[in-house]
Amino acid sequence: MTDKKQFIYISLLPLVIIVLLIFGAGYFLLADEIKLPKFNKGTQIRRLENFPTIIYTEEGKQYEKQRRVIKSEEELNDFLNYIDPAGLVTLKETVDFNKEYVIGVATEVEDPETHAIKIKKVYEDKDKKSLLIALHETFPRENCTVEVSPHIAVDMVAINKTDWSIDFERVKEEEPCEEENDEATDEQSTPSEDSN
16 A cells, blocks of 8 residues: 555656746746736836936026936836937837836036936835936046036936835045046056156
8 A cells, every 4th residue: 555655756756857848838928927926126227228328408598407207108108308409319219107107307507518417326214105216427637637518417327117106315426636636547547657
């Protein structure tokens, strides 16, 4: 009798392995369509191609800073038309607004060429059901000599669709002057030249 039970377990082993392989293959084939709560990774960010960027503006034209959660194609077109009335800035990739939102940020008109903005991180607060978009805006130091031309800095990312509230936080940072970096590089290379 024990030989018979052991024989049944051995003959079921290949069947169990085949069933597991079928479920595994099915999961990988349908991974985008089946969202198991255990494997949901939270908010996913996808940087859009050619962003962050700067857009040169006409002398004297003013823009207000923009922090937008774009939920439709019309809102996306409004944002792109606002930041670039000439229509030169376009998205090279499509956004499926049934699955994703676009976060678009733009600065006021700034003059220094090295001014930039970038969406760095998205923080989740699961208790409050809110997202905090962290923006990193860089300026040259006041004593730096930089080329000047009026422009706005723009960045756009796609995040998965959510019903959570979305807020923005900006961190300003001053970058060291390029001349200081060049002098530091020259000073570092000078001792190595003397040792030869």
